Structures are given as structure tokens and as C-alpha cells.
Amino acid sequence: MRVLAILFLILQTAAAAAQVRSVELRTPRSFGYVLGDLLQVRIDIALDPGSTVQRASLPKPGPVTYWLDLRDVAVERMAGGIRLRLTYQSFYAALDARRLEVPGFTVALASESPGGTTTAQAEIPPWSFGVSPLREVQPEKRDDPADYLQPDGRARRLDPQPAAMAALVLAGLGLLALGLLAYDRAWFGRRRGRPFALAARRLRRLAETDPDGYREALRLIHRGLDETDGRRLLADDLPAFLDRHPAFRPEGESLGRFFEASRRAFFGREVQAAREGWPWPELQAALRRLAAAERAA
Template sequence: MRALPLALLLALVSLPAAAQVRSVELRTPRAFGYFQGDLVQVQAEIRTDPGFTLQRSSLPKPGPVTYWLDLRDVRTEESRGADGAHVIRLRLTYQDFYVALDARTLEVPGFPVTVENAGANGSTTAVAQLPAWKIGVSPLREVQPERRDDPAEYLRPDGRAPRLDLQPALASAAGFLALAVLALLLLAYDRAWWIFRSRRGRPFALALKALRRAKRRSQGEALYREALLALHRGLDATDGRRVLADDLPDFLGRHPALRGQARGLERFFSASRLAFFGRDTAGAGTTLPLPEAEALLRRLGAVERSA
């Protein structure tokens, strides 16, 4: 009679632990039709009481499971179920190495995992046992195939690949090539490249190119004088006549797009007068330094392109 109260006490103590893991369910895409080398996917869903989480250290490590089966990958996902339960999903990937001579069923071993509820007064653990499950394996070839004289006849012939029509791809490539050439020609026209280098209407662009060539062969005062001459030639070619300092107001009247550069052009003519008539190249360089002269020419070219 004394054993009965003790048994009841043990039963009451074990009830909460049993209730901590509510259910364990396995799902597989299929249970048969596996060949040597195939990957076998299985999803285990463990439902526990709220507050429990998976102890990742209790998960199996990738590696051999049996002589014919390897565990390749283990992935976990935890969420909350609609009924309030904590849901743990294990996504397991096995690889089958069984060399089957006939169709047969093999058992994949199960394993336990531990769940834990860490509270303020300590942690509570419970074990969820994943049951063993079975897969059907099939042979890659017949045990005794029909005898053939030529060993090559044991292999199935290669399938015939459909012929691809290359005409649409070639037409698309030709169209894109034509668009690329057209875009390149438009860019060359805008930048005065190649055959458009000497066209009329872009004298400042040509003057800037001349200055860049001069920078490779000259320096010092000679380079500065060539920069001033390049600006003079650009102004003369733009107006179709010689443009001197006194002609600047009329020049800007005939070319209103360049009025924004009036201040720079005035400094240019002052520097030109000092360099060519006053023989004071150093003073001219102070009035309009070479970098500013080149920048002025670049701005004039930009206005020229946008006009």
C-alpha cells in the first residue's frame, strides 16, 4: 500500500515533462524512388509548450549515419503556432549511398533533440525523440540485363537536342550594334572627334585641342602665348573676322550665348595686350593665369556645344 502513493507522486511529477513536448511529426517529399547518390530531404516539426527553445548542441552533426547514409545538412527554424505552441522545424538533408540490386525499403535511424525553457529559477529541459522512418531505394540497372553482342548497346542513345533558330538573336545583335554605332557617331559629332574634328561651328573645341597639343611640346612663356593665340583663333573663327578688345561688345551682341563669359573675355584681352603689345608675359600671367585661360576656353567650348 505504501508503494501506491509513491507511484502516484512519480506520475504527477512526470506529467509536466511529458506535456512539454506536444508532438513530433516527419514530412518527406516522397518515401520511395531513391537511387544511389540521391539527396533525401526530410522535415521534422516539433511542437512544444510556449517558452521552450531548441538546444542546438543536441542536433546531430553532419557526417556518416550508417554505412549507406550520410547526413549532409541540418537547418533549423523556430516560430509560434496558431495554438500558441512553440514550433521547431528541422530541415535535414541526407545522401543515399546504398547500391541496390533490387527495390527494397531501408530504415533511416531517428535521434533525440533537447528543448530547454530557461527561467529565473533555473532551466527545464525535455527530450523530443524523432522516430526512425523508411525510404524505398531502387537499383540503377538490372541485375541480369538482356545479353547484347555490342557492349555499347547497353547504353541508351543520346537524346536529340532541338535545333535553335539563331535568326532572332542575330537580328537583335545587329540592331543593338547599329544603335551603338549611331550613338558613337552622335558622341563623335558632339565632341568633334575623328571625321568631325575639323567641321565648322566648333572653333573653341578645336582651340582647346590645339592647346592640349601645345602643352605636350611647350612650357613656360611659350606655352602661355600659345594658349592666348588659341583663344584668339577660337574667337576669330566663331565671329568669322578678327576680334579685338574694342570689338568685344559687338561680338557678344552677335553671340548672346557667350555673354555669360564677358568677364573672362575682358581679362583675356587685357592679358593679351600685356603679352603681345606690352611684352609683359609675366604680368599677363598674373592677370589671367594659364589654368584660368584653359578653363575659360573649356567654358566657351561648353557654351558652344549647347548652343
């Protein structure tokens, strides 16, 4: 029984120790640090699958020694383990070039398994870096202490005039482009040669349920066709109109239905029948398409 108990403890220890495969420590450089510099350290810990770090075991930001502070600790998951990113700051005022040692620490790890939770420890070894003095140990002696100071640097005076002129030119071009767009879209009034755009804008003010509104909508389309062609346009003139204005050919069927609805509404006094044959939504859609074709032309 004692032998079995010893074997069980050995297997438990091996299972716990098997969690940590390797520990790799990297720094951007190991020399050339001066007072106040930040030191970035990356520690890669290779682990067995299912192992996690116990955050309570990580070093806490704060003073490490009288000349070294730990500023930040970050933990990242990576394939096959975890990665620690530590940021230190050195406050060592060196008088000569020398190496300083950062103490190591221990990270606790845990792994959940059907048999329970096993733990292990990853030993992060101490590492060192080189510091350099900010000034000479024995500088050349000068009578006036102010001579030890470097003169203030001269900043080149910047002339704001070119930037201001460029801003004014760009603003003017922007306003010109906005004006051209407003003219093209006829936002502020009727643009010559855009009768359908004007008709579409006036159609929004008409009531859909009003019989007079339906007849007025038909009149708007009549005026648009007449002004586009420069003459009174009747139903029999539609094929010739489409030949003279090919941009409106895709709307030939809609225009044919328009003339049929117009004949019923004005000559047959059958407004309701005209509305049923060419409903208000189709009238609106057709007028929008005519305005779009007008812009494309």
C-alpha cells in the same frame, strides 16, 4: 522538506520540457525515389525564446545504414525556433516498389536563464519514403543481351556559321561606334569645327607659372573664337558673336573677363595683373566649358 524538494524537481523538469513546443517534419515528396537520389528533409522545431540547439547533438554526416548516407546538415534560425535541413542519399537498389524507414534521432537544446542553464531534448521521429526499381524484375527475354540496351541518342549538329557571322557583325559595329566616338571627341587629332577642343588639349602642355604660357593660353582662346566665328573677333564683337552662336551665351561673362585679361596682357604688358584678374584655374575651367558648349552645339 521532502515535499519542497519534490516540487522543486517537478518545476525544474517542467521548465526544461517547456522549451520544445512542437516538431514538424516536411519532405518534398514521399515516393518515387530511385537508386542514388537525394532526399531533402526540413525539420522545424518550435522553441521558447532564448533556447538554442547544441550542435554536438546533431547527427554527423556519414553512413546511417548500409543503404543510406547523411550528406549534409544545416541549422537556420527562424521566428519562434530553429530549422534543420538534412540531405540524405539513398543507395537502395530496389527490385520492387516499397517503403523504407529513416531512423529518427534526438536533438539537445539549452536555455540560459538567471537561475542557470536548463536543457531539453527534441525527439525527431523516424519517417519513411517510397523507392522504385530502375528496371523490370522480369524483363522480356531476348536472345542478344545487347538488345536490352537503349540506342544512343542523336544530338542535332549545330552550325557555328551564324553565330560567327553575328560576332563579326557586332565587332564591326563596335569598332565603327568607337571610331565615331573618337572622331566626336577628337582623340587622335583636330576635328573640323572643334577649335576649343584642340585648344583645351594644347592647354594641358603649357606651364601655369610661365608668363609666356599664360599669354599662349590666351592666344589659344583667341584662335578658338576666330575659327568658330570665321573672322577676327574683338572685344566689341562679343555681343554679336553670342547672337550668332547662342550655345556660348552662358559663357558671356567669362569671355568678357577673357578679353579684359587679353587687353592687359598684350596691350598693357601687365601679365601679372591679367593673371590676378583672371587666374589660371578660371582660365582652364572656362576653356573646358567652351569645349563642352562646342560639343553641344
